[in-house]
Amino acid sequence: GAVVSQHPSRVICKSGTSVKIECRSLDFQATTMFWYRQFPKQSLMLMATSNEGSKATYEQGVEKDKFLINHASLTLSTLTVTSAHPEDSSFYICSARGLGYSPLHFGNGTRLTVT
Amino acid sequence: AQTVTQSQPEMSVQEAETVTLSCTYDTSENNYYLFWYKQPPSRQMILVIRQEAYKQQNATENRFSVNFQKAAKSFSLKISDSQLGDTAMYFCAFTTNTGNQFYFGTGTSLTVIP
Numbered sequence: 177g178a179v180v181s182q183h184p185s186r187v188i189c190k191s192g193t194s195v196k197i198e199c200r201s202l203d204f205q206a207t208t209m210f211w212y213r214q215f216p217k218q219s220l221m222l223m224a225t226s227n228e229g230s231k232a233t234y235e236q237g238v239e240k241d242k243f244l245i246n247h248a249s250l251t252l253s254t255l256t257v258t259s260a261h262p263e264d265s266s267f268y269i270c271s272a273r274g275l276g277y278s279p280l281h282f283g284n285g286t287r288l289t290v291t
Numbered sequence: 292a293q294t295v296t297q298s299q300p301e302m303s304v305q306e307a308e309t310v311t312l313s314c315t316y317d318t319s320e321n322n323y324y325l326f327w328y329k330q331p332p333s334r335q336m337i338l339v340i341r342q343e344a345y346k347q348q349n350a351t352e353n354r355f356s357v358n359f360q361k362a363a364k365s366f367s368l369k370i371s372d373s374q375l376g377d378t379a380m381y382f383c384a385f386t387t388n389t390g391n392q393f394y395f396g397t398g399t400s401l402t403v404i405p
Contacts, residue, residue, distance in 0.1 A: 208391055214334075219382060219397045227391075267334060271393075279326055280384070280393055282336035 178204050180272050182283025189260055189290055197255045197286045199270030205250040206272035210280065211243075214267045223268075226253055260290040293318045295385050297396035304373045305404050311358075312368045312399045314383030324386050325359065325366045330398075331379040339381070342366065373403045 179202040189195050199209060208227050212220040224240075226232040226247035234240045242264075244256040253272075257264055267287055271280040294317045304310035316325070327339040342350045342359050350357050354374075358367045370377055383396040 210393065217380075217400070219395050220336075222393075225391065269334075269336065271336070279324070279338050279341055280328075280336075281338075282328075285334050 178272075178274070178278075178281040180206075180270065180281045180283045182270050182286060184286060185284055186287045187289070189288070191261055191290055192259055194256055194258045195260055195288060197257075197268055197270070197288075199253045199255070199272065199283050201251045201272045201274075201281070204272075204274045204281075206253070207250065207275055208273050209247055209253040210271045210273075211245060211253075211255050212269045212271065214269060214285075216267075220269060223255075257288065260288070262290045264288065265290045293320075293385060293387060293392070293394045295383050295394045295396040297381075297383055297399050299399045300397070301400045301402070303402040303404055304370075306373055306375060308373055309369060309371045310373055310401065312370075312381050312383075312401065314366045314368070314396055316364050316366065316383070316385050316394075318364070318385070318387065320387050325357075326384040326386075327355070327357070327366075327368045328382045328384055328395075329377075329379045330382065331376075336382075340368065370401075375403050375405060377401065378403045 181200045211223045223238045224232045224234045228250045232245035247253040269285040270283045296315045323344045325342045329337045340352045354371045356369045380398045385394045
């Protein structure tokens with residue numbers, strides 16, 4: 177089945193630093209990748225949608241200058257949290273889908289803690 | 292606008308029993324796909340089952356089956372012979388014909404009681 181790899185699984189960083197999270201589709205070409213943020217016991221909150229080679233589309237209320245998304249190839253998307261602050265601490269999940277009406281395939285998520 | 296509603300925040304079921312999780316959605320599209328995802332404590336999102344809107348036959352995957360009522364815009368998940376490993380958050384999801392948007396419900400936390 178389709179596999180999406182997300183790294184790192186956990187990261188602790190100091191306030192003011194930047195953190196990059198990678199999302200790779202290992203055995204299929206991901207035409208679209210999605211980045212979600214999830215608070216404890218809540219649903220997934222869509223942050224942005226990215227298509228290979230084009231700028232990401234951000235959801236309302238998500239700061240594009242703070243959450244930089246790059247979808248450089250059909251198998252890789254990155255989310256960079258710039259100048260991280262403690263309120264950015266959360267669980268971030270990426271997902272990818274191929275062509276047509278394929279379901280979303282999810283990475284294992286990244287637990288970000290900003291101290 | 293497309294919306295997905297899960298009206299049961301929490302549910303519990305005895306091991307080996309059957310439980311049904313509810314999901315309703317709203318769309319003006321005629322062609323779309325519906326999904327149920329499971330998120331266990333590990334937080335990995337796992338696809339449980341999917342249903343194409345143009346198919347009348349309800350999808351089945353082993354102990355998991357759906358009751359898809361297109362006119363009522365209802366998509367419930369039935370788990371038979373519940374197992375302890377079924378304890379998880381369950382999210383109903385929906386994608387439109389254009390395929391570039393996924394909509395998730397708020398989730399139902401299911402606990403299987405031994």
